[in-house]
Amino acid sequence: MNYDVKEWHKLSLAKIDSLMDSLLTIKTPCETLVESMRYSSLNGGKRIRPLLTLSASVLSHANVEDALLIGSTIELIHCFSLIHDDLPIMDNDSMRRGKPTNHIIYGDAVALLTGDALHAICFEILSSNKISVTAEKKIKIINLIANAIGVHGMVCGQTIDWLNTGKKIPLHELQQMHTLKTGALIRASILSGYLAGDGFHDSQYQRMDDISQKIGLLFQVVDDIIDATEDSHTLGKTANKDAEQNKSTYVTLLGLEEAKKSALNLHKNIIEIIKLENNSEYLQYLTDQIYYRNS
């Protein structure tokens, strides 16, 4: 692995964290709300989504500051979804990124509202003058991201997941659920970074779309494997939660060995395709990171 790529990762992480801190430095009459938004966002996440946005923006020569802003708003959406997921009325999780979850600290009602506020601020930022792309491009990016969140994306997947807790579902339904629940926002992370740039053709965009969907799938298969194999300390959240909740996962449906084989093949296939694109070093590196992570 190239030193520059690791250095890029480290520098980008620092930039994302500093930008998110500044985006959440907000003056409002309710300090508790801002404190709660910061508590669940500025907490040392892996920032895989904004990193993907940044890495994809390199392929289309987008402005780095724009890509940082777009990626960070997607990370805020991710944080909102985690707060709502962790609530006692859903997964009832008390630990996240090694710290008590939001509702443990601020109570269920403020946690609910904090998620809503993080959701809305994403669109405040994306429609602001902070981002320098044309209005036409902003609209495309907003549409892509909004689409990935709601009834055609993440929330739809979460609902299917919730309604099927305790039930065994067939593999194709599991895959559809994850394409929505995790895949849609990962796809939007990559494509929005790519869209922020210029000079690509529809066929290139289609290729990026295909790659981004495969990366989303890889992310989820690996997630299921580490949930089944790593302990809570390594994960920073409750381990083996899927089995406890009797959820269908790639591991429970395929078995651990088959799930690992599936991740291996997927990873290999993605790298082969990405390699054909110019300036794809960072995206290749992140795909490796997604595959080799243990938390």
Next chain:
Amino acid sequence: MNYDVKEWHKLSLAKIDSLMDSLLTIKTPCETLVESMRYSSLNGGKRIRPLLTLSASVLSHANVEDALLIGSTIELIHCFSLIHDDLPIMDNDSMRRGKPTNHIIYGDAVALLTGDALHAICFEILSSNKISVTAEKKIKIINLIANAIGVHGMVCGQTIDWLNTGKKIPLHELQQMHTLKTGALIRASILSGYLAGDGFHDSQYQRMDDISQKIGLLFQVVDDIIDATEDSHTLGKTANKDAEQNKSTYVTLLGLEEAKKSALNLHKNIIEIIKLENNSEYLQYLTDQIYYRNS
């Protein structure tokens, strides 16, 4: 009162309901989610927000279809906020618009996710090709609405409200809380309709901004009065909830008579200012409706 204005109200209501029905005719892999979104949106609300958008759009000669779409998305935001508000972890309300609340029918988790899905779909629609205004104008409208929802608007007001339940707060804090909780989205309803049109000056926009904030305040003062004076049957939701929850309201802080006097003066003042604008008949009529309503 002019027959045409009443006719406009009736026709507009029908158009809004029909458009919302069509916006929520969605094909996704999770029928329950769509059903739940429809349950809490297509339920005979008064549609005061989209009506305000429509009435304001007349002043700037905006396209009616655009104003209908923008207003309807704001109504979806309103519906999302009601679902989250009604959850047991917040107001724990079991009746809304004369029907069981969303979580009573679909459970707390699906209700939570339904609110999130309605939130996201607003930005999907606003950034879609369905709306014919320029991309620059779309961005302005999205920014206005996103700003009205989150940490600078509705959700901030809801959090302040929640954190002060059971406490007596001074009148200026109550007013600030309502400016955020209810006022911000009403302001956005009016200004987004106005923004969809053309040919107005900054000074006109400033006047509309002032009017829209006053209408928001009137709406809340009247809301507090009817909560204290009407029964649950008339309201279609639990009556006298504010007193039960020991919430500060205009009625508990000023007394019923002073609150009524305050609403009377505010209504008079708003009508005097609106009358100076051309084509403001519908907005005048809606202000009357807000003032004279009993639910």
